[in-house]
Amino acid sequence: MATLIEMPKLSDTMTTGTLINWLKTEGDPVSSGDMIAEIETDKATMELEVFEDGFLLKQIIKAGAQVEVGAPIAAIGEKGEKVELPEVKEVAKPAKRPPQKENDTKVKEEKKASSKETEEAAQKSAEQAEIEKKELVNTREETEKTASPIKLTTSSTEKRLKISPVARKLAAEKGINPENIQGSGPDGRILKADILSVEKNGIPTASAPTQGAVATSLPGAPIAEEASVPVSTMRGVIAKRLVESKTTVPHFYLEIEVDATPLITLRSELNQRLTKLPPPQGGTKLSITDFVIKAASEALRQVPAVNTSWMDDHIQQHSAVHMAVAVAVSDGLVTPKIENTHLKTLRQISSEVRDIAARAKAKKLKPNELSGSTFTISTLGMFGIENFFAIINPPNAAILAVGTIVKKPIVDADDNIVVGHRMRLGLSGDHRAVDGATGARYLAALKELLETPALMLA
Amino acid sequence: MSKKTTSKSRPTAKSVSTSQNSEANAPINTKLSKEEKIEIYRNLVRIRRFEERTLRAYQQGKIGGFLHLYIGQEAIAVGTTSLMGPDDHVITAYRDHGHALAVGMSMNECMAELQGKHTGCSKGKGGSMHFFAPDKNYWGGHGIVGGQTPLGAGIAFALKHEEKKGCCMCFLGDGAVNQGVVHESLNLAGLWELPVIYIIENNQYSMGTSLERSSASTMLAKRADSYDIAWEQVNGHSLYDVRAKTWEAIERAHNECLPTVIEMATYRHRGHSVSDNEKYRDKEETEKYKRTSDPVILFQDTLIDEKVLTEDLIKKINTEAREEAEKSAQFADQSPFPPEEELLKDVYWEEDNPEHKTSQGKIFFND
């Protein structure tokens, strides 16, 4: 019986082979170890060895044909034996080539004749792939078309709820709808604590849809639901620190009123010019607080005894001004610092204040920004507070409280009653490190700087 | 570890004898019985027929990856391992089928391994380059060129440490000699006087790069001089020569606990692997070696001269070997592939021996 010789696997990665050349013709005698053809694999051109004795009865495929590994390519057997030929499928059929690509021939002509066959095969499979890809794309487009109306409506109306996985799970378990909860996490993410708090206290009033709102609008209704509000970690720390400061630091208080007119004039002039300039020189607006920080830093240069810390066995004189600014955040208060304000320009100070306040509200401050200050400024001017005194932020020796600017009738240098702009500054001092007279000298220096702001340039 | 104090007995280098069987009269050869000689011949033929059958199986697509045939080098594996005593061990590189059969592994377990079957010597987990049979003192089958050489030194170290009169025959190719770790191994073998025999099967080509194109000095064994190790060059086509020179090295290892490097001249009749079209060497060269230096034919002729073999016996042995190879292919065909759970077996000794498990925690990270 004749033996069919199959396209051999001649390398680890070979899946198809091209019969380059027949080395024996039909009818030739062959014996084990003879090479009967040259096969091109993905790696090299190799000779095809047979392990049979007999005659090459049939060349099943023609020279140049590419077939899959395992496809019959020749038959070997006794002389005159009949061979039943199976159908051989070539890997790529040349007829299938779509006609539209005319420049194909041009490209091909430039190629070497020897690699023509593989070229063509590659070309074909690439084209085939192209067609398949196109079909795939079409199908996908169709799917998208049919699906799109639903998708659009959902995506346009539904806002993604920011909620941590554990909070989502907890809310589901407790049957709480998280959509109306104001999250306390970064970017308003609803946290586990928020769900627990809602479970305990109900939905916070501000965003509560029905019950809470109705209850508060009714006369005689309680102003808020009676509740025991759990102390957050931050609240706890604030409480601890402030009790410590107020009970262990002997506070004294001084107050001074400043004529803010020159400051207002200068600020509006500067802001007018600055807004016209492109960044980085301009494009910004300076706030009154920026001026106060600048002036307070300059005044500390003049009266450095206020820029100190009580260290029990010694008083630490600081060589630089690191100005802390009290910033109200959602659940408390933080005092991030700006370093070396005595060296910085108004514009630098202004941009840093803005940055640090924003990050404080987003809870993105780094721990080192929250410690190491030498002096603190607290302003409540935006709430219309005219004057107040703040609790010292240890280990600072003093804190400056800045009130709002109010219009007042004042007596000018010519004894006329005119409209003046007045600002009141309160200084709380640590009496262990600073005396009243020193504090007074400091406020006097600060007043001079704010009333003659040009001095800040010196 | 003992330090070298005395100069070792070391023969001076001899040039390779070109005459066949120059060592036929060495005592280790003359003491061979007729039956032993026939068995040696049978092993040469079995390797040859097995390798031919593996090539067919590869071409039929039944064997994955690479296939490196040992055809042309059989005298080395058969000659050296024919000298093994109970405490002599073997470790080799990736062209490992010949050594495997020579130490007594069955064609079935080898062929099944090649086909990735569960009945393979490594349950289908090692493949062509990674045959193992520790029960036959055969420690693999190693895929990385030169990678087996420090392991061979380690086997010899263990033998010495346990005070066993044995040796480790560590085979490597001419290409491996340029790997750094081979020199580290030689240094350790020389420094610590390990009973290891490094057998360089110099078939002249590291894959497609000839010796001249890869090595500054083509006297490969001579590199042993740098490590004060005895060395020898041997005609690896001649079974008797291989046996005689290997025996000297084994005795040196057994009696003096000293290493040896032996370079054996040989030639692979096939390409580096089956996907090699051998463009780097002339067909005439291969034909010449097949004609004049085929180790199977040379030993066959010798045994005919010695009246040990007859034409009938030769035919019988060859037919039996071919049938054995054919049967191993059938065995492999009919064997099952390893079941999927085998993927996670034999990774950790501890996981396979849960009764002795002391570790806790997660060891596989599939989910």
Next chain:
Amino acid sequence: MPVITYRQAINDALAEELDRDEKVIIMGEEVAEYDGAYKVTEGLLKRYGPKRIIDTPISEAGFIGLGIGASMLGIRPVMELMFWSFAYVAFDQIVNNAANIRYMSGGLIHCPIVIRGPANGGTSVGATHSHTPENILSTTPGLKIVCPSTAYDAKGLMKSAIRDNDPVYVMENTLLYGEKGEVPEEEYTIPLGKAALKREGSDVSIIAHGRCVQIALQAAEILETEDGIDAEVLDLRSIRPLDEEAILQTVRKTNRVVLVEENKPFCGTDAQIAYMIQDKAFDYLDAPIKRVSSIDAPQIYSMPLEKIQIPDAQRIRSTVLEICPISSNT
């Protein structure tokens, strides 16, 4: 309980195992006559002699390979790498041979070898000597990786490693060698793959291994006193096998995780652990999983900059604060 150094604890573990099993040998550069480059093997040559305490040439590929070969025949070599950075010149042996030989032989062979030595930065030895390859090596099935953080753990884990029939790689730390801790006199072992809760807490879980556990504990102290945050610290001890249950347990408890390691961030060990946490404890997370690792550059030599490069308590603290409510100092 006696208080001894991490170095002494390892030395004791080696000696006890040398006493227990005559197949155990110690091998490495300068382990014998020099008494160990970091004095971990001090005195062992004197006690056990040159047949078992063996100085090797500077030839890692050679002697590690030799150890692997010897282990296949039943010797139990404990190989010292002067630094784990030197593993890279023996990578073929450490990864291809030790890890694969059991599998490729279908379970016929096993390789009971221990390779140990320091793997850490922080001592200004530069980029070539500061690798922490536990992440690289634990990607290889067949290997076990251990990173002890205390004297107690170092001893107990080392003894388990030596008794293990699989290759176990123990990564020590030159900065820990002199650190002291309580180690009982009576014999004990610690199973591989068992994490240890080194500090209990409720607000956040800091998960670390090796010396980073000590840094995490410092950070936890600061967080408690400065920020009022109660951090839990879990010491993995083993990277592979990994105590997944302990990790998930602490995550379920605190809902917040900071993973700390000395590796460079990309594909560090903690990348895998972070994946695992989100996969298996997603519904327990109240914040994104955070990581603290070495700054992603070759190890710098300059002393103050290297301190910045590797994790420290302040960096852990600020990372914790990113996912915990921040505090105020007013």
